[in-house]
Amino acid sequence: MKTTRIQKVDRISGLPEPILHHILSFLSFREVAKTCVLSKTWDRAWHRGRRLKLLGSLERSIRNRHRHCKDLVSMEKFNMVVDLFKDQEFASFVDRCVSYAIGCNVKKLRLDFASENYDYDEGDRGKRWYNLSPIVLCAKSIEVLKLGRCKLELPIRNDVKLSRLRKLHLHEIDINNHVISNLFSGCPLIEEVIVGKCQGFDSIELFGLFRIIGIMMFDNWGFKRVDAKVLNVSSLTIVQHDAIIPFDINILYCTNLENIKLVGASITDEWLYKLTSELPFLESLYLGSCHKLKRIKISSPSLDTLQISECVKVVELEMDSPNLSDFTYDGGMISLCSNALALSNIDLYFNLIKLDTQWNVKLVELLSQFHSFSEMLTLKVSEDEDFNVPKELRQILPSPLSSGKHFQLVINKVCLPFSIAKVVDDFLSVAPHTETVSIDYYYSHGWSKNFFEFSYKKPLVNEGEPSPCFKSLPISCWQHCIEEVKLEIFNSDSIDEKMCSLRGAEFLEKVDGLCLLKSMMKSA
Amino acid sequence: MSSSIASSSSSSSSSSKKEKKISLKTSDGEVFEVEEPVAMQLEIVRSFFADNEDVTEQTVMPLPNVSTAAMHGILEYCRAHEEFRRRMPEAAPEEEVRAFEAGYVDRKSNEELKEMILAANYLNISKLLDFLTGVAAKRIENKSVEYVRAFFGVENDFTPEEEANLRREYEWAFEGVDED
Incomplete structure (x- = not known):
């Protein structure tokens, strides 16, 4: 007489292990990994070779679902984010799971083979990567495909056929020119593309993608050239942060472009001028580390936001952009010509070494130009010496800044002791009737925020005759008309906020005492 | 029913x-x-x-x-x-x-x-x-480790330090990973 006997199993905690695996097979890999914290036995089960057993039960459950749902509705999504096991068995396991998922008409597929001990210095980067099964590239059901850390290859005489794909994200993928160009021509419905930190391809041609909305490419190894032609794309970002060689870019007939961000591009002043004048909907432009740019000229009535960062050779900026509202600049000193009357936010950060002896003059000139446009101006400088209006310069200033505005100064590094009074004095000498000034500065182990609000007693303008204070303008300097100064001080070394109100021009003498830091008292 | x-x-x-x-x-x-x-x-x-x-x-x-x-x-x-x-x-x-x-x-x-x-x-x-x-x-x-322990009747034989170390090692599993 034969009877089925209960299986002899090594029990961990009540339920036999095959049942535990069965239960875990319903859970995400992440949930399964969490079980290692339950007890030492579970930890060992997780650590020692049993991972593959667990994977086996995972696979079984996927296969079951594959069987059950073959002809029914499609699988909504399949995510596999796992450590890269240096194991042949693992690769074939992934292959099988992926093929079941595709057999289930999966719509969203995400595969990421993270590796904790990833060694960037090793030469054989490619060898250790999992080769993604090419069936993924002709899965008709996939709408969203996100791949991370694997290698994409296409067998000869095969083409990518992702006829429903809308979103494609590639992160740290090994992919050659042939596959990547084939990838785009095989996705007619593609709307969003992100390609980041990939390697193996040096150029990409995007042509005739009518549904595309956004393209983002960043930090791809050895990337040299992009051609974008006849695209409906509205947002284009190509960023190569630490690239030694700048990339070439060619944009043709992409008239719907609204946002452009280029970092590390080999573009010229002429190219940029032509591009901006050809894009009727351009709203936002970001240019970073484009070292061929020298005299930037932009003509764009639609432009709203402009950001220029670390384009070290730039000395001149000419903007024909009457609707510009936000302008952010960091780099060396520039001269400016602009008709932007709607500017509401200006951020300036001069962080390059001052080779120019006329630096201070140019700074004041630039500030006065911007100040006439904007209610609010933020200036960031590296060191306290960078904002300095020497006495002799005050006499020859072309014109003081217009009144009634707000000014913010951020100094990245000051050496203590530091005189706030001098900065305020410098500033008031170039902007005599300003409403508020806020000065934030950072020192070796703390920060300080100081806010000044000024009110003035006399009418600001001397009718008819020039004032005794300025040669060219009929207004008086701040000493002659200041009434009250309200001060708010926050320091990182004291919890409470100091607030006080001072009267008259003598306030300046008391400011340094009020703004004193504890650390300065110690050192004094 | x-x-x-x-x-x-x-x-x-x-x-x-x-x-x-x-x-x-x-x-x-x-x-x-x-x-x-x-x-x-x-x-x-x-x-x-x-x-x-x-x-x-x-x-x-x-x-x-x-x-x-x-x-x-x-x-x-x-x-x-x-x-x-x-x-x-x-x-x-x-x-x-x-x-x-x-x-x-x-x-x-x-x-x-x-x-x-x-x-x-x-x-x-x-x-x-x-x-x-x-x-x-x-x-x-999505239950806490304590709940899962109770569910399976597992006795926790880790010292608090060991458990903390493991949790750190598998931080990715305990932290939220984005939806898709």
Whole structure:
């Protein structure tokens, strides 16, 4: 007489292990990994070779679902984010799971083979990567495909056929020119593309993608050239942060472009001028580390936001952009010509070494130009010496800044002791009737925020005759008309906020005492 | 609702003339008279009768690993499914099945669930085992380690430092990973 006997199993905690695996097979890999914290036995089960057993039960459950749902509705999504096991068995396991998922008409597929001990210095980067099964590239059901850390290859005489794909994200993928160009021509419905930190391809041609909305490419190894032609794309970002060689870019007939961000591009002043004048909907432009740019000229009535960062050779900026509202600049000193009357936010950060002896003059000139446009101006400088209006310069200033505005100064590094009074004095000498000034500065182990609000007693303008204070303008300097100064001080070394109100021009003498830091008292 | 299905199935089966019954004896000695098609869902019973020619209708099959309580639960599930199958042999009424299963499992405590899983495993009812293990998985999904420990009856033998280290090592598993 034969009877089925209960299986002899090594029990961990009540339920036999095959049942535990069965239960875990319903859970995400992440949930399964969490079980290692339950007890030492579970930890060992997780650590020692049993991972593959667990994977086996995972696979079984996927296969079951594959069987059950073959002809029914499609699988909504399949995510596999796992450590890269240096194991042949693992690769074939992934292959099988992926093929079941595709057999289930999966719509969203995400595969990421993270590796904790990833060694960037090793030469054989490619060898250790999992080769993604090419069936993924002709899965008709996939709408969203996100791949991370694997290698994409296409067998000869095969083409990518992702006829429903809308979103494609590639992160740290090994992919050659042939596959990547084939990838785009095989996705007619593609709307969003992100390609980041990939390697193996040096150029990409995007042509005739009518549904595309956004393209983002960043930090791809050895990337040299992009051609974008006849695209409906509205947002284009190509960023190569630490690239030694700048990339070439060619944009043709992409008239719907609204946002452009280029970092590390080999573009010229002429190219940029032509591009901006050809894009009727351009709203936002970001240019970073484009070292061929020298005299930037932009003509764009639609432009709203402009950001220029670390384009070290730039000395001149000419903007024909009457609707510009936000302008952010960091780099060396520039001269400016602009008709932007709607500017509401200006951020300036001069962080390059001052080779120019006329630096201070140019700074004041630039500030006065911007100040006439904007209610609010933020200036960031590296060191306290960078904002300095020497006495002799005050006499020859072309014109003081217009009144009634707000000014913010951020100094990245000051050496203590530091005189706030001098900065305020410098500033008031170039902007005599300003409403508020806020000065934030950072020192070796703390920060300080100081806010000044000024009110003035006399009418600001001397009718008819020039004032005794300025040669060219009929207004008086701040000493002659200041009434009250309200001060708010926050320091990182004291919890409470100091607030006080001072009267008259003598306030300046008391400011340094009020703004004193504890650390300065110690050192004094 | 589920009990009405179960009772109606038993009443309908008792009304049909001379339906074959199979006697199953649980670990605590109770004998269940089970309609043949229901009993045959238990793979262990099916193979017992298929492989042994000398058994008769009077043979009482002992099931030493199944308690009476678990047996009640198992028969309720199998009878309901037999009823579904009888009414709609082509395709199971999916919504009804789902509603039955939800109500059926809601009433079970974690301990009862585990007992049923063991019984379903022993009796080799793959459909029920799949269903119950899936339910168990749902019950521990996104739960704290403490809850999962209690669920599986695991004793924590880590020192607090060891546990903290492991949690740090598997930080990615404990932190939220984005949805898709």
